[in-house]
Amino acid sequence: MYIAHFTAFTTPCEIQLDVTTKEEGDHILASLLSEIERLQKQYSFFESTSEIYAINHRQNDTLSVSQELAGILELALFYARMTQGAFDIALAGTLKQVQKSTSLCEYQMFYDALTPFASFDSLVLEGTTLRFSNPYTQIDLGGIVKEYAVDQTMMSLQKMGIFSALVNFGGDIAAYGTCHNEPWSIGIQDPENSEVNLTIRELHNASLCTSGHSKRYTSIEKQRFSHIIAPMLDESSTVRQNQISIMAPTTVDAGVWSTALLVNPQLRLPKHLIKILEIA
Structure with missing residues (x-):
């Protein structure tokens, strides 16, 4: 079994595949890494050359996007509706700058000012044309593009x-x-x-994703705020020691729903998904 470790999307990554020789594995890995790097740069929130950066720093609220991005956005908007806004690329993007606040007072001020624009209802996608209802809404694909990259890598x-x-x-x-x-x-x-592993599960022709608050957060005046942004500023916005693991046919499906259930535990999980573990 050929095993490779690398870093992508700011996280440690691993690929294992059954090949005949190391040379064959090296050749396949090089091809995969090239595509992974493209996805990482193309849809980065912070990379100034990315398509997402251009959208968020737009001069016009009607834009033409690439065919691939249109497909990802259509998927993201579908999940936003399915999860009743618990998974929302506009919420995540618009309120991302709030976590740069240096005080809780500043945090609250920015949150109150930007929240009216932090919703997928502020954008409309028609084919490859993306329209915003205002100049303040931004989008962040951080909750879906890594999972999309996993699925694309497996398909390749x-x-x-x-x-x-x-x-x-x-x-x-x-x-x-x-x-x-x-x-x-x-x-x-x-x-x-x-x-310590809380559980071990067998995985066959499927995906498994775990979302939680414990490892990624922002601290402001000693108060921790999760990287997973909730629709309302309440106790669910602060970091708690909880996580949810979901098994699904695709990584995007598993990742989106594990995140959405952290934000809104009352959501009904679709029947084709399996909740493996939940830590309150």
Whole structure:
């Protein structure tokens, strides 16, 4: 089994695949890394040359976007509706700058000013034309593009004729085929002790994603705010030791719903998804 480790989307990543020689694995990896780097740069919130950066720093509220981005945006808007706004690329993008505040007073001031524009209702996608209702709404694909990259990577491997592979981008995992003729075994870490697995699950031709508050957050005056931004500024916005793991046919599906359920635990999970673990 060929194993490669690298960093992408600011997280440690791993790819395992069943190939005949190391040279074959190296060749496949080089091809995959080129595409992963493209996705990372193309849809980065911060990269000044990215398509997302251009949208967020627009001079006109009607824009033409690439065919690929239009597809991702259509998917993101579908999930925004399905999750009743718990997953919202406009909420995440518009309120992202709020977490740069240097005080809780400044945080509240920015939050109050930007919240009216922090909703997917502020944008409309028609084909490859994207329209905003105001100049303040921004979008952030951070909650979907990494998962999209996992799915695209797995699809590329299948097109190359690889019959056994695992793709893991910072805990967003897709597994295909078997590992040494055995099912892929995935451990879900305890958020308070990374050396301990709370459970181990078999994964076969499916994806598993875990979302939580414990590892990524912003501190303002000793108060922690999760990187997962909730629609309302209340206690759910602050960091708690909880996480949710979802198994789904695709990584995008698993990732979006694990995030959405953290924001709104009352959401009804679609029947084709499986909640593996929830830590309150």
